[in-house]
Amino acid sequence: MELNAEVLKKMTRAIASTRDEEIGCDDCFEFVDIFVEAKLQGKNPEEAMPLVEAHLNRCANCQDEFEALLDAIKATSDDPD
Amino acid sequence: MSDKPGGIDIPMNERTNEEWLADLRGPDKDQAITDLREILVRGLSYSLSTRTRGDIDSLVEDFAQDALVKILANLDTFRGESKLTTWAQKIAIRVAYTELRRKRWQDIALEDLLPEDSGPDFTPAILTDPEAGPEQQATQQMILETVMRLIQENLTERQKTAIQAVMGGGMPLEVVAERMGTNRNALYKMIHDARKRLKRELHAEGLTTEDIMAAFDNA
Numbered sequence: 279m280e281l282n283a284e285v286l287k288k289m290t291r292a293i294a295s296t297r298d299e300e301i302g303c304d305d306c307f308e309f310v311d312i313f314v315e316a317k318l319q320g321k322n323p324e325e326a327m328p329l330v331e332a333h334l335n336r337c338a339n340c341q342d343e344f345e346a347l348l349d350a351i352k353a354t355s356d357d358p359d
Numbered sequence: 360m361s362d363k364p365g366g367i368d369i370p371m372n373e374r375t376n377e378e379w380l381a382d383l384r385g386p387d388k389d390q391a392i393t394d395l396r397e398i399l400v401r402g403l404s405y406s407l408s409t410r411t412r413g414d415i416d417s418l419v420e421d422f423a424q425d426a427l428v429k430i431l432a433n434l435d436t437f438r439g440e441s442k443l444t445t446w447a448q449k450i451a452i453r454v455a456y457t458e459l460r461r462k463r464w465q466d467i468a469l470e471d472l473l474p475e476d477s478g479p480d481f482t483p484a485i486l487t488d489p490e491a492g493p494e495q496q497a498t499q500q501m502i503l504e505t506v507m508r509l510i511q512e513n514l515t516e517r518q519k520t521a522i523q524a525v526m527g528g529g530m531p532l533e534v535v536a537e538r539m540g541t542n543r544n545a546l547y548k549m550i551h552d553a554r555k556r557l558k559r560e561l562h563a564e565g566l567t568t569e570d571i572m573a574a575f576d577n578a
Contacts, residue, residue, distance in 0.1 A: 279519050281510060282474040285527035287575075289554075290506045292526070293561065294571040296554040303532065304544040311441040311449045337547065339456070339532050346410065346452045350402030351445055 297332065306333040306340045314347050318355070379443040383434060392427065398444050399423040399451045407455060422458065426451035460531040469538045472528030473520065498574040502566060509560045518553040521546055 281289065309330050316323035324331040334341045374382065374391075382391035403419045411418075430447045437446055491499065510519065521539065524530045525546075533543040541549070561571070 279473060279516060279523070280507070281519060281523050282527055285523055286503055286507055286510075288526045289510070289522060289557075290503060290571060291575060293506065293554050293557045294568045294575075296551070296558045298555060300551050302544040302547045302551070307449070307453065311445045314449075315441050315445055337532070339460075339543070343449075343452050343456050346406040346456065347445075347449055349406040349409070350448045350452060353405035354398050354402045354444065354448070 292336075295336075299329070300336070301329045301333050303333075303337060303340055306330055306337065307343075310334075310340070310344055310347065314344065314351055317348065318351060374443075376437075376439050376443045380434065380437070383431065392431070395430070395444070395447060396423050396427055399426055399448060402448045403451055403455055406452065407459075411459065418455075422455040423451060425458075426454040429454065457533060460534055461537075464530060464534045467528075467530070469520065469524055469530070469535065472524045472530055474523065474527070495574060498570075502571055502574055505561065505564060505566065506557065509557050509564075513556050513560055514553050518549060521550055522553060525550065 309327060313323045313327055313330050313334075316326065334344050374394075379391065379395075382388060383395070385391075400419055400423045403422055404415065407415050407419060426447070430450050433450075437443060514522075517539065521535055524535045524538075525532060532546050536543045536546040539546065558568070561567075
């Protein structure tokens, strides 16, 4: 099977940004609640947790869940912004 | 404490983590479970209302119930590094999204996302950026042809199928994983292994990350 043309282009970009050390969806899930809380506290989790940040940028599924969790926490927070 | 569905004065994060754990495990756990369910329902209702069409109330109740079962079964794994309610909502979001993705893609087979044999007419030239100069276009074409060859030489059919379904078909990882008899994390790692392998092979052919980035800058 050959990949179709658009996938080939996406894959080429993805290869260029590939790191030897990347965390998977399980590790991202493990830490995403801490990441979300830090984000809502105005801290900089991207710097403190770069592997989580990189995974979120690369994995659309984890990114969707991260954004949904962010919204859910805001909606149930005692101290909304 | 309020019993108003969707009310604004429901008990939110009034308990500390220690109190939540004690209450969820103690003789008054029914009240704690009710309180936690309210939080899950409210969080899910808000986050899904902006992302899902139609009536979500019954869906949210089901997701919250399924999530509660998981949460209560996994209380021992909670390490206290976030609020218990944040941890619990993380699980509820995962439960909801997994089910929504499964439903959304239930009628689409993996095979539907795979390209028909493109044959000899396939050419990466059609992918080059028309706005790029002739030199950059030539570089893009050379890189794409090299990547295509390296994919054929180095990746398994399983890796190619996963990449095509996820990157080309937009099928969620966990749905692809289920169809391929694996799980989301293992599938991510399979694709990561493929990317690493191709990156090494490209470097061996003298193409660096910088070369690739430069060739496709703004493309």
